[in-house]
Amino acid sequence: MLMPSPIVVRSLLARYASLAGRDSATARQELEQVSYTLCVTTATTTIEDALAAAAIMAERELPTTRQEMRPAA
Template identity: 50%
Template sequence: MLVPDPKVVRQLLTRYATLRIAQAEGRAAAVAGELADVTRGLCATMGTTSIHDAVARADDLLARARTDLRRSPEADGEGGLSLAV
């Protein structure tokens, strides 16, 4: 199973949140198209049709990535290669 790059997922989530804030501040018309694009991209990246599911899956992916990073040999100062995502 393919796993999305956590960096890409983080960028999508950040952009989604920024656009939702802009929408809440009354700039809905100015951001509507871009928000729709980012929403579709996040859903496609996370393999969902619901933005709520996409955000939940993205959060889970990023949490796992942080945990894997803490457990990697580099985090312990051992060096070596790691294929953990």
Template identity: 50%
Template sequence: MLLPSPETLRNLVARYEELQVRHSEEGSYETARCLEDITYTLCVSTGTRTPEDALAVAERHLAQAELATATPSDVALTA
């Protein structure tokens, strides 16, 4: 399955989290609609059906991307 770039995925997760907070504070129709839209986009982008699954996939993908771009000095080996 193809996933969006880490930057795009970070932006989707950030927008989702922002809208979750706004919706809990405002509860307006507009905020609810925006939250539904970003939830749909996040789920489609990660190939999942629920926001919880989408966030889990995003977290794993972003962690893998971070490991892949780590420089040798960023990695500490332990015994």
């Protein structure tokens, strides 16, 4: 299974958090889009599950060397 980059996940979580407190038509539409993207990115079907999965994924560290980027043999 492909894993999304922690940078992408962190960005989605930040965007979700920034939109969650707003109450405008535009913000609600953007929140719906970010929620959908989080669900797709985390392979979940509810935003609650997506947020939980994304929090775990966001904690992963990025590879720092080319060796770490190679898949395990």
